[in-house]
Amino acid sequence: MTTIDTPRAGDIAGNPPVGGTGPVDNYLTWTKGALSWIFTLDHKRIGVMYLTGVLVSFLVGGLFALIVRTELIAPGKTFIEPETYNMFFTLHGAVMVFLVIIPSIPASLGNFVLPVMLGAKDVAFPRLNLFSFHLWMIGALFTVLALLLGGFDTGWTFYTPYSTKTDMGGVVPVLFGVFILGFSSIFTGLNFIVTVHKMRPPGMTWFRMPLFLWAIYATALIQILATPVLAITLMLVGLERAFQIGIFDAAMGGDPVLFQHFFWFYSHPAVYIMILPAMGIISDLIAVHSHRHIFGYSFIAYSSVAIAIFSFLVWGHHMFTSGQSALLNTIFSAITFSVAVPSAIKVFNWLATLYKGSIALNTPMLYALGFIFLFTIGGLTGIYLGTLNVDVHLHDTYFVVAHFHYVMMGSALIGFIGGLHHWWPKMFGRMYNETAGRIGFVLVFIGFNVTFFTQFMLGSQGMPRRYYDYKPEFEIYHLISTIGSYIMAAGFFLTAIYLLHSLFRGARAPANPWGGRSLEWQCTSPPPHDNFKVTPSVGDCYDFSVVRWSEEEHGYVIDRSKETDSSSGEGSGH
Amino acid sequence: MPVVTDSPISDQRTRLDAGRLGMLLFLLSLGMVFGATIIAYVVVRLQLVAENNWKPDDSPDFPWLLLLSTVLLLSSSATMHAAVSSARRGRPGRTVGGWMSVTCVLVLAFLVSQVVVWTDLALSNLVFDESLYAWMFYILTGLHALHVLFGLPPLALTTRSAWRGRYGPDPVSRPGLWHCSAYWHFLDGVWVVLFLVLAWGTRG
Numbered sequence: 001m002t003t004i005d006t007p008r009a010g011d012i013a014g015n016p017p018v019g020g021t022g023p024v025d026n027y028l029t030w031t032k033g034a035l036s037w038i039f040t041l042d043h044k045r046i047g048v049m050y051l052t053g054v055l056v057s058f059l060v061g062g063l064f065a066l067i068v069r070t071e072l073i074a075p076g077k078t079f080i081e082p083e084t085y086n087m088f089f090t091l092h093g094a095v096m097v098f099l100v101i102i103p104s105i106p107a108s109l110g111n112f113v114l115p116v117m118l119g120a121k122d123v124a125f126p127r128l129n130l131f132s133f134h135l136w137m138i139g140a141l142f143t144v145l146a147l148l149l150g151g152f153d154t155g156w157t158f159y160t161p162y163s164t165k166t167d168m169g170g171v172v173p174v175l176f177g178v179f180i181l182g183f184s185s186i187f188t189g190l191n192f193i194v195t196v197h198k199m200r201p202p203g204m205t206w207f208r209m210p211l212f213l214w215a216i217y218a219t220a221l222i223q224i225l226a227t228p229v230l231a232i233t234l235m236l237v238g239l240e241r242a243f244q245i246g247i248f249d250a251a252m253g254g255d256p257v258l259f260q261h262f263f264w265f266y267s268h269p270a271v272y273i274m275i276l277p278a279m280g281i282i283s284d285l286i287a288v289h290s291h292r293h294i295f296g297y298s299f300i301a302y303s304s305v306a307i308a309i310f311s312f313l314v315w316g317h318h319m320f321t322s323g324q325s326a327l328l329n330t331i332f333s334a335i336t337f338s339v340a341v342p343s344a345i346k347v348f349n350w351l352a353t354l355y356k357g358s359i360a361l362n363t364p365m366l367y368a369l370g371f372i373f374l375f376t377i378g379g380l381t382g383i384y385l386g387t388l389n390v391d392v393h394l395h396d397t398y399f400v401v402a403h404f405h406y407v408m409m410g411s412a413l414i415g416f417i418g419g420l421h422h423w424w425p426k427m428f429g430r431m432y433n434e435t436a437g438r439i440g441f442v443l444v445f446i447g448f449n450v451t452f453f454t455q456f457m458l459g460s461q462g463m464p465r466r467y468y469d470y471k472p473e474f475e476i477y478h479l480i481s482t483i484g485s486y487i488m489a490a491g492f493f494l495t496a497i498y499l500l501h502s503l504f505r506g507a508r509a510p511a512n513p514w515g516g517r518s519l520e521w522q523c524t525s526p527p528p529h530d531n532f533k534v535t536p537s538v539g540d541c542y543d544f545s546v547v548r549w550s551e552e553e554h555g556y557v558i559d560r561s562k563e564t565d566s567s568s569g570e571g572s573g574h
Numbered sequence: 575m576p577v578v579t580d581s582p583i584s585d586q587r588t589r590l591d592a593g594r595l596g597m598l599l600f601l602l603s604l605g606m607v608f609g610a611t612i613i614a615y616v617v618v619r620l621q622l623v624a625e626n627n628w629k630p631d632d633s634p635d636f637p638w639l640l641l642l643s644t645v646l647l648l649s650s651s652a653t654m655h656a657a658v659s660s661a662r663r664g665r666p667g668r669t670v671g672g673w674m675s676v677t678c679v680l681v682l683a684f685l686v687s688q689v690v691v692w693t694d695l696a697l698s699n700l701v702f703d704e705s706l707y708a709w710m711f712y713i714l715t716g717l718h719a720l721h722v723l724f725g726l727p728p729l730a731l732t733t734r735s736a737w738r739g740r741y742g743p744d745p746v747s748r749p750g751l752w753h754c755s756a757y758w759h760f761l762d763g764v765w766v767v768l769f770l771v772l773a774w775g776t777r778g
Contacts, residue, residue, distance in 0.1 A: 041580050115582075122582035124581070124583065124592045125581075125592075125596060126580045126582065128596075186603055190599045190603070191596075193595075193599055194592050194596045194599070198583065198591060198595065199582070199583065199592075224599055224600075224602060224603045225603070226606075227603070228603045228607040229606055229610045231607060232607050232610050232611050232614075232717075233610070236713075239713070245706065245713075246705075246706055247614070247618060247706060247709065247710070252706065253625065253627050253705070253706050255617070255618070255621060258617055258618070262610065262614070
C-alpha cells in the first residue's frame with residue numbers, strides 16, 4: 001500500500017491564506033467584459049458558464065420541489081390548487097432532468113476538467129463547444145417561455161395522450177426547448193469523443209486515462225446515439241399536437257405505447273447519461289482522497305462501457321404495465337438485472353480502494369462516501385423494480401419516486417456536488433470553509449435520507465406517485481418526508497453561502513490541494529489561459545507514491561525525483 | 575496556404591482526422607434519427623395492416639416518380655465523388671468546380687421532384703388529415719428533404735471554393751469537400767433505404 005506524507009492535524013490546504021493576488025496569468029482575468037465570456041472559445045469559461053446556468057436551474061428546480069413537498073405536507077389542499085400542483089411537479093422534473101442533471105457533470109465539470117486532464121489547450125472543436133452552450137441557453141429560454149405562456153402539466157415524460165390533449169399553453173415551447181437542449185447534448189458528446197480519441201498527451205494510453213474520462217467517454221457515446229431519438233419523438237409529438245396526425249392516438253389508428261417505447265429508448269439511456277459521469281467522478285475522488293491507487297482500474301473502465309451498452313437494451317422496464325407482451329417483459333426484466341453486474345463491480349472496486357487507504361475526510365470525500373451509500377440503496381431497489389412481479393405492485397407508486405431520487409439525486413447530483421467541491425479550488429483558485437462544507441454535507445445527507453427513505457415506505461404501502469391528495473394513514477410519512485426536504489434545503493443553502501463566500505474571502509488555493517496526481521493538479525489554480533505551456537507527459541495518474549505534502553505550498557507537490565520510473569514505459573499500464 | 579483556425583490541435587493531419595471523426599459521429603447520430611423514424615413507420619404500418627386500416631381505398635399507390643428522384647440523387651453522389659477524385663488528382667479548379675456545380679443542379683432537381691410528388695399526392699386525395707398512411711409518407715420523405723435542404727448552403731459554399739481552386743491533392747487542403755461529400759453520400763444511402771421501405775409500405 002501507499003504511504004504518503006500527510007499534513008499535520010488541523011492543517012488543511014490553503015491554510016493559512018497565502019497573500020498576493022494569485023497567478024497573474026489565469027483564465028478568469030485573461031480578458032475582461034461580458035462579451036469576452038459570452039463569445040469565448042475557452043473551454044474553462046464555457047464550463048463556468050454552464051456551471052452558473054446549471055446551479056441557477058438547480059435553485060429553481062429545488063424551489064419547485066419545495067412547493068410540491070409543502071403542498072403534500074397534509075392531506076387535502078394546503079396552499080395551491082390541484083392544477084397548479086400538477087404544473088409544479090412537472091416543472092420540477094423537467095428542469096431537474098433536462099437543465100440540471102444531464103448537463104451538470106459533462107457540460108459544466110466535464111468542459112472544465114476534460115481538456116486539462118488531457119494536458120490539452122481546449123476541446124477538439126472549440127467553436128462547436130460554444131455553439132452547444134448557446135443552444136443550451138436558447139433551450140433554457142424556451143423553458144422559461146413555456147412558463148410564461150401558461151406552463152405545462154404533462155409530467156416530465158410528456159406521455160401521450162396528456163401531452164397531445166392538455167390545453168396548457170407551455171407544452172409546445174417546452175417540447176421545442178428540450179429538442180434544442182438535445183442538440184446541445186449531442187454536440188457536447190461528439191466534441192468529447194473526438195477530444196479523447198485525438199488529443200491524449202504522450203504517454204496517456206487508453207488505460208492510463210483518469211477514470212473520469214472513461215466515464216465521460218461512455219456518456220458521450222450514449223449522448224450521440226440516444227438523444228437523436230428523443231429529438232424525432234418530440235418533433236412527432238409537436239406535429240401530433242399541431243395537426244392531430246394520430247400516430248400516438250389509438251382512436252386514429254396510432255399507438256400511445258409507441259411514444260413510450262420511443263421516449264424510453266432515449267430516456268433510459270439518459271439515466272446513464274446522468275449517472276455514469278458521477279461514477280467517474282467518484283472513482284477519482286475515492287482514489288485521490290484516500291491517496292491510494294484505484295483498485296481494479298480496467299474493471300471500472302470496462303464497466304462504464306458495459307453500462308453504456310446495456311443502457312440501450314433495458315428501456316422496456318419502464319413499461320411493464322403498459323401492455324407489452326409477456327415475452328418482451330421477461331426479456332427486459334432479465335436484461336435489467338444484468339445492469340447490476342457492472343454497477344456492483346464499481347462499488348466493490350471503490351470499497352477495495354478505500355481499504356487501507358490513508359483516507360482524508362475532506363468535503364469531496366464525504367460526498368463520495370455518501371454516493372456509495374445512496375447509490376447502493378438506489379441500485380438495490382432498482383432490482384426490486386426490475387423484477388416483473390414486484391414491479392406490478394410498485395409501479396407508479398412512491399417506491400419508484402424514492403428509487404429514482406436515490407439514483408438521480410442521491411447519486412448523480414451528489415456526485416456532481418462532490419466533483420464541484422473537488423474542482424472548486426481549481427476552477428476559482430479559492431478554498432471554501434472546510435468545516436462549513438462538512439456541516440453542509442451532513443445536512444444534505446440526513447435531509448435526503450429522511451425525505452426519500454420515507455417514500456420507500458409510502459410506496460410499498462400503495463401511495464401512488466403524482467397524486468395531489470391522499471388518505472390520512474399516509475400523512476405521517478408525508479410529513480416526515482417534507483421535513484426532510486427542508487433539512488436538505490438548509491444544507492444546500494449553507495453550501496451556496498460558503499461557496500459564494502469563498503469566491504471573495506476564501507484562502508488562496510494551492511495548485512494541488514488534495515494530493516491529486518492527474519494533470520489538472522499540475523497547473524496553477526485557477527489554470528492559465530492555455531492550460532499548459534508545453535504538452536506534459538504523463539505516467540500513471542493513480543500512483544500517489546510520488547505525492548507529498550509541502551509546508552511552503554500549503555498543498556501537495558509531486559516529487560519529481562521519484563517520478564521518473566513511474567512514467568517510463570509505453571505499455572498499456574495494467 | 576496557412577489556414578486560420580481556432581483548433582487547439584497543432585498537427586494538421588491530426589486536425590483533419592479529428593474533423594473526419596467528428597463528421598462520422600454526427601452522421602451516426604443522424605442515422606439514429608432516420609432509423610427511429612423508419613421504425614415508427616414500420617410499426618405503424620404493421621399495426622394498421624393487422625387492423626385492416628392502413629391504406630384508404632381511394633388513396634394512390636407508390637408514386638413511381640420517386641424512381642426519378644432516386645436516379646437524380648444517386649447521380650449527385652456520383653458527380654460529388656467525381657469532384658473529390660478530380661481534386662485528389664490535382665485537376666484545376668474549374669474541373670472540380672464543374673463537377674460540384676453539376677452536383678448542385680442534380681440536388682436541386684431532386685428537391686423539385688420531391689415537391690412534384692407531394693403536390694401530386696395531395697391533389698389525388700392523399701391529404702394530410704385523412705390518414706396515417708398519408709402522414710407517414712410525408713413525414714418520412716419530408717424529414718429527408720429537410721436534411722437535403724440544410725445541406726444546400728454548405729454545398730454552395732464548397733462549390734464556390736472549388737471553382738476558386740482551393741481543393742488540391744493534399745487531403746489537408748480539402749476538409750470542406752470531404753465533409754460535404756460524406757454528408758451527401760450519407761443522405762443518398764438513407765434515401766435508398768427510405769425508397770425501399772416506402773415501396774414496401776405503400777403496398778395495400
